[in-house]
Structure formats: C-alpha cells, structure tokens
Amino acid sequence: MTDRIVGALFFLLAVGYALEASRMQVGFLSDPLGPRPFPYIIAVLVGLSALWLLFKPDPEPDWPPRRFWPVLGLVLLSLVAYAYLIVPLGFIVTTTLEMTLLAVLFGARWWQGLGGALAFTLGIYLLFTQGLGVSLPAGRIFG
Amino acid sequence: MDILQALLNGFGVALEPLNLLLVVLGCLVGTLIGVLPGIGPISGVALLVPLTFALKMPPESAIILLAGIYYGAMYGGSTTSILLNIPGETSSVVTALDGHKLAKQGQAGPALAMAAWGSFIAGTLSVVGLMTLGPLLAQWAIRFGPAEYFALMVFGFSTLSALAGKNLFKALIATGFGLMLATVGQDPQSGISRYTFGFLQLEDGMDFLVVAIGLFAVSEVLMLLEEKTPGAVRAQVGRIYLSLRDFMASLLTILRSSVLGFLIGVLPGAGASIASFVAYTTEKRLLGAKARFGEGDLRGVAAPESANNAAAGGAMIPLLTLGLPGSGTTAIMLGALISLGVTPGPQMFQKNPEVVWGLIASMYVGNAVLLLLNLPLVGLFVRLLAVPSWFLIPAVLAISFIGVYAVNNNPFDLLLMAVFGLVGYLMRKLEFPLAPVLLGLVLGYLMEINLRRAMTISNGDVGYLFSSPIAIALWVLAALSLFAPALIARFRKQGLGGDDEL
Numbered sequence: 268m269t270d271r272i273v274g275a276l277f278f279l280l281a282v283g284y285a286l287e288a289s290r291m292q293v294g295f296l297s298d299p300l301g302p303r304p305f306p307y308i309i310a311v312l313v314g315l316s317a318l319w320l321l322f323k324p325d326p327e328p329d330w331p332p333r334r335f336w337p338v339l340g341l342v343l344l345s346l347v348a349y350a351y352l353i354v355p356l357g358f359i360v361t362t363t364l365e366m367t368l369l370a371v372l373f374g375a376r377w378w379q380g381l382g383g384a385l386a387f388t389l390g391i392y393l394l395f396t397q398g399l400g401v402s403l404p405a406g407r408i409f410g
Numbered sequence: 411m412d413i414l415q416a417l418l419n420g421f422g423v424a425l426e427p428l429n430l431l432l433v434v435l436g437c438l439v440g441t442l443i444g445v446l447p448g449i450g451p452i453s454g455v456a457l458l459v460p461l462t463f464a465l466k467m468p469p470e471s472a473i474i475l476l477a478g479i480y481y482g483a484m485y486g487g488s489t490t491s492i493l494l495n496i497p498g499e500t501s502s503v504v505t506a507l508d509g510h511k512l513a514k515q516g517q518a519g520p521a522l523a524m525a526a527w528g529s530f531i532a533g534t535l536s537v538v539g540l541m542t543l544g545p546l547l548a549q550w551a552i553r554f555g556p557a558e559y560f561a562l563m564v565f566g567f568s569t570l571s572a573l574a575g576k577n578l579f580k581a582l583i584a585t586g587f588g589l590m591l592a593t594v595g596q597d598p599q600s601g602i603s604r605y606t607f608g609f610l611q612l613e614d615g616m617d618f619l620v621v622a623i624g625l626f627a628v629s630e631v632l633m634l635l636e637e638k639t640p641g642a643v644r645a646q647v648g649r650i651y652l653s654l655r656d657f658m659a660s661l662l663t664i665l666r667s668s669v670l671g672f673l674i675g676v677l678p679g680a681g682a683s684i685a686s687f688v689a690y691t692t693e694k695r696l697l698g699a700k701a702r703f704g705e706g707d708l709r710g711v712a713a714p715e716s717a718n719n720a721a722a723g724g725a726m727i728p729l730l731t732l733g734l735p736g737s738g739t740t741a742i743m744l745g746a747l748i749s750l751g752v753t754p755g756p757q758m759f760q761k762n763p764e765v766v767w768g769l770i771a772s773m774y775v776g777n778a779v780l781l782l783l784n785l786p787l788v789g790l791f792v793r794l795l796a797v798p799s800w801f802l803i804p805a806v807l808a809i810s811f812i813g814v815y816a817v818n819n820n821p822f823d824l825l826l827m828a829v830f831g832l833v834g835y836l837m838r839k840l841e842f843p844l845a846p847v848l849l850g851l852v853l854g855y856l857m858e859i860n861l862r863r864a865m866t867i868s869n870g871d872v873g874y875l876f877s878s879p880i881a882i883a884l885w886v887l888a889a890l891s892l893f894a895p896a897l898i899a900r901f902r903k904q905g906l907g908g909d910d911e912l
Contacts, residue, residue, distance in 0.1 A: 273840060277583055284590055284605075293600055300865040302597040302604060305858040309593070313586035316579040325577055328839045331636045339632060343832055346628070350824035353815070362811060366804040372635060373800035383801045388808060401464045401816050 270324030281314035357406020362388045420767025432475040440482015445791045451483035452738045453627040459746045460816040469750040470768040481722040488525035501682035501718040504690045508710025523652035525715040526784040532668040532716035533777040536723025548731040552756040556863035561884035563857045570679030572894040575843035588850020611822040618745040620823045624830025627810045632835040660712040671717030675724025678736030682718035689717030738845035741852045
C-alpha cells in the first residue's frame with residue numbers, strides 16, 4: 268500500500284513538474300531547444316516509473332514502532348527551529364541545545380548530554396572560527 | 411606526455427608539505443569513518459568539502475584530501491566487521507562472514523593483517539591501473555562532442571539505476587528526482603528562473619552539499635535514532651601479524667580480486683559494495699573444496715577487502731577521464747572540483763595535470779600511510795568505539811551544521827538540510843537508493859547543457875544524438891544495462907545485497 272501511495276505522489280509530482288515547465292515564458296534569446304524539453308523528459312521518466320510502482324508495489328517496508336514517530340517529529344522540529352534561531356541566538360547556544368536534545372534521545376542523562384554538547388560545541392566553534400577562518404554566527408542577542 | 415615524467419611531476423605536487431599533510435589527514439579521517447559504524451564515506455566526504463572551500467585550498471589539495479577519505483574508509487571498514495561482526499561500511503559486509511568467524515577462533519590478528527595487506531596491494535595495483543588506463547581513455551574521450559556526452563550520461567544513469575537498488579523503478583524515480591532538483595534555479599541559457607517558486611535563495615540552484623548532507627548524514631542520524639544502536643563497545647585486537655605462509659596462500663586471491671574489483675569500480679553504479687560481494691562469491695566458486703569459505707578462511711577476508719579497495723581506485727577513472735561519477739561519493743568529489751573551478755573530463759589531463767597526477771601520486775602515498783595506520787595503530791582506532799553513541803552521533807550532526815552553514819552563510823540552507831534529512835529517511839525506509847538523487851543533481855546541469863548544445867549544432871534535429879558510432883554504442887549499452895537487475899537478482903538471492911552507499 269505504501270508504495271502505491273508513493274507511486275501516486277511521484278506521479279502527481281511529475282505532472283505538476285511538467286505543467287510548471289509548460290508555463291515558462293521564453294524570451295527571444297533562447298537556444299533552439301529552450302528551457303522546457305529537458306524537464307519534460309524528466310517528467311516522463313518519473314511519471315512512467317511512478318505508474319509502474321503504483322501497479323507493482325514492493326512489500327510493505329518495516330516501519331518503526333509507533334512511539335518513534337513523535338521522536339522523529341521532535342528532531343525535525345528542532346532542526347527547523349535550529350535554522351531559525353542560529354542567527355539570533357548564535358552557533359554556540361543553538362548547537363549546544365540541539366546536541367543535548369539528541370544526546371538525551373540517544374539515552375544520555377541530560378547533564379551528561381549538556382556537558383558533552385557544550386564542551387564539543389565550544390571546541391569546534393573555536394577550531395572553525397579561530398583556527399580555520401570559517402565565519403559562524405556569534406548571536407545577535409549578544410552584541 | 412610520458413607517463414613516468416607526468417608521475418614524477420605528480421609526486422612533486424603530492425609531496426608538498428600541505429598536500430602530504432592532507433593525504434595523512436584524509437586517510438586518518440577515512441579510517442575513522444570506516445571504523446565507526448553508521449557514518450559512511452559519503453557523509454564524511456560531504457562534511458569535509460566545505461572545509462576545502464573555507465580554507466581556499468587549490469583543487470589538487472582538495473581532491474587529494476577527499477580521495478584519501480574515500481579509499482581510507484575502505485581500509486577501516488573491515489576492522490569492526492572482523493572484530494564485532496558490525497560492518498563499518500556496506501562494502502565490508504561480506505568481510506564479516508569469514509572475518510568474524512576467524513576472530514571468534516582467536517584469529518583476529520591474522521584476519522586484520524590480511525585485510526590491511528590485501529587492501530594495500532589492491533589499492534596500489536588500482537592506482538597503477540588508473541595511471542595507465544586513465545590517460546588512454548582521456549585521449550579517446552577528448553573527441554566526444556555534446557551528443558556523445560549526452561549519451562554517456564544517459565548510460566551512466568541507466569547503469570547506476572540498474573545496479574544501485576533492489577527495485578529498478580525506484581532507482582529511476584530517484585534519478586529523475588535528482589534531475590528535477592538540478593533544474594531548480596536560473597536556466598543556464600535563457601536566464602529565466604525555473605522552479606524557484608519565488609524563493610530568492612533558490613535562484614542559484616540547490617547546493618549539492620546541502621542536499622548531500624541532508625540526504626545522507628542527517629537521515630543516517632535519524633536511522634540510528636530509530637535503531638537505537640548499541641552504545642559503546644570494547645573489542646580486543648590482540649597482536650596483528652600474518653605468517654608468510656598464510657600470505658602466500660592468499661596472494662592469488664588478492665590479485666584476482668584486485669583485477670575484478672578494479673573493473674567493477676570503473677563501471678558507473680557498481681561500486682565497492684558490489685565489487686566486494688562479487689569477488690567473494692567468485693573466489694568461493696573458484697576455490698571450491700580447497701577453501702573453507704564461511705567457516706573462517708583468510709581468503710574470505712582477502713577477497714572482499716582487496717576488491718573494495720581496487721574498486722575505489724577504479725571509480726576514479728570515469729570521474730577523472732569522463733567527468734562521470736559512478737557513485738554518491740565520487741559525485742560529491744565532482745561537485746567539489748567544479749566549485750573549485752576544475753571540470754573533470756578528458757581535457758583535465760592537459761589543462762590541469764597537477765590535479766590528475768598530483769592525485770595519482772598521492773594515492774601511492776596514501777596507501778602506504780593507510781598500511782601504517784591499519785597495522786600498528788588499529789588498536790587505537792578500535793578504542794574509539796568506546797565513545798558512547800549519545801556523544802558521537804550528535805557531534806557528527808553538529809559538524810554537519812557547520813558544513814551546511816559555511817556553504818553560503820545562509821540559515822535557509824539549514825532548513826533545506828532538515829527537509830532533505832526527512833526525505834532521505836523516508837527513501838531509506840522505502841528502499842529507494844539515495845546515490846542516484848545526488849548524481850542527478852550534480853550531473854543534471856551538464857546533461858541539459860550538452861543536450862541543448864547538441865540541438866543548437868543540429869538545429870533541432872534529434873537524430874544528431876544518434877549520429878556517431880560512439881553515441882550509438884553508448885545508447886545500446888544504456889538500454890542493455892537496464893536488464894542487469896535480472897542478472898543481479900541471482901546474486902541477491904544468496905542474501906548478499908549491494909547497497910547504494912558506494
């Protein structure tokens with residue numbers, strides 16, 4: 268069943284992708300082929316393969332136990348929050364928090380996780396900014 | 411140009427202090443990645459590419475470092491296969507069959523030594539192969555026009571799709587999905603924006619590193635989180651030695667597996683994982699009753715470990731001479747070289763000899779370094795396994811964040827990374843191969859550009875794509891390779907599957 272759903276989704280993706288290509292406005296300065304045919308070729312490839320999947324699906328994948336989904340959701344949410352918070356809060360704070368969360372999910376005590384995360388984050392922050400000249404956000408709230 | 415003279419110049423590049431340091435660093439990181447289960451060479455290479463950008467490394471230094479990680483991981487992967495029955499990499503899955511049996515019989519030392527020597531001999535032989543065949547292939551390919559290139563890429567994608575996953579159609583979808591990602595951003599010729607949906611951040615296209623780190627590194631972390639990997643483990647190494655008698659008994663196996671692995675490595679899509687299990691099954695059949703494969707035979711370690719190292723060397727041939735990577739890892743190397751201003755392909759042998767020959771020379775050095783790292787120092791690496799996973803895995807993720815952020819100094823990329831992390835996780839669960847996505851993304855631009863150049867030359871006549879013997883041959887090979895899965899299925903029935911993390 269999963270593969271049928273995935274097949275249907277990829278089929279819709281291919282159709283949408285082709286429709287979007289057909290709406291492209293091409294100026295006079297283009298080459299003979301233009302920007303549309305290559306996307307059409309890809310859409311046909313994906314569309315046909317997706318149809319095959321729709322009619323000949325593989326056996327069900329072994330999904331994780333139900334209690335894993337909230338964990339997965341939490342991690343993904345934290346990654347999104349990380350992207351939004353890294354500039355205002357800075358690399359050190361956000362990375363320490365993210366690493367701590369993951370450490371706890373991997374079975375550490377929170378103080379173990381926090382200690383390890385803080386030490387490692389400080390270490391790589393110094394290594395990359397001072398040693399290797401990579402610029403990482405220091406955090407707007409601190410300056 | 412004379413090969414020996416070129417190689418001499420190459421050693422001039424490889425022995426510069428910075429490059430020498432990078433070979434050692436690459437081999438060290440590669441061995442680490444190889445030893446640690448869960449972190450594959452693709453993630454390792456992807457995580458170090460931003461560093462090469464940030465340090466403004468010249469292209470030859472960058473590729474020397476990245477290649478070191480790639481073949482270094484092949485050495486390291488055997489260690490945990492043998493000691494703990496946990497393959498460090500997919501290319502060492504077969505090594506566990508006999509390797510771990512040997513360890514249980516108290517023969518861990520000879521097994522580890524055999525893996526290291528086999529890897530060294532095969533690695534060195536594959537560099538010799540690369541050195542002699544590479545320039546020949548480049549000379550031949552220099553006449554390729556856009557039609558031949560387009561056909562070549564179609565061939566590359568069809569063999570990759572045929573070999574990368576269990577289900578051909580899922581692999582084709584993955585390839586198409588990667589190509590779709592490649593079309594995001596400004597159209598190279600007409601300048602209009604495609605598929606950006608108003609996001610200014612997408613105008614320049616999706617960065618292959620962001621996609622690679624999300625798709626491989628982040629999804630790996632999610633998989634490990636689900637599996638709740640057993641935490642720290644301790645393993646006894648013992649004395650690493652190999653008697654001359656054992657070595658001589660395995661020498662033919664090493665040599666045969668080297669040649670086989672090298673040839674398989676050259677083929678796009680069939681990388682180290684497939685090479686290792688084909689070599690194992692071939693040797694098993696060849697030796698028959700003379701060997702005790704599956705019960706703890708040193709040749710059962712020698713065959714896959716030689717083959718996967720030879721394959722890593724072989725995989726450099728299409729990358730360097732044709733600009734056609736055959737795996738996720740080599741796709742990242744291609745992307746990195748392009749970003750550094752060098753386009754791999756037949757012209758590179760003339761335009762950037764320091765990159766090609768510097769790399770080749772560095773691989774001789776690297777293989778010697780790896781032998782040192784893996785024989786006397788293997789115990790040190792094994793001790794790293796005692797680092798608890800609650801520290802190690804978040805630490806890898808933290809380095810991914812730096813890698814992704816450093817690409818454009820833009821937090822939007824971190825968002826994109828999270829999205830591709832989820833996509834990668836779901837694809838792994840549903841058994842879609844991941845490498846074709848990356849290859850599609852990296853090669854899509856070149857593929858479209860060559861198609862459009864061909865059509866400009868022919869004024870829109872599609873027949874031009876099939877107008878030269880080389881192009882026709884490539885189209886025929888591309889079509890034939892789609893039947894390969896039926897053949898592979900026979901091997902797979904024995905429970906030995908290749909994986910896409912090549």
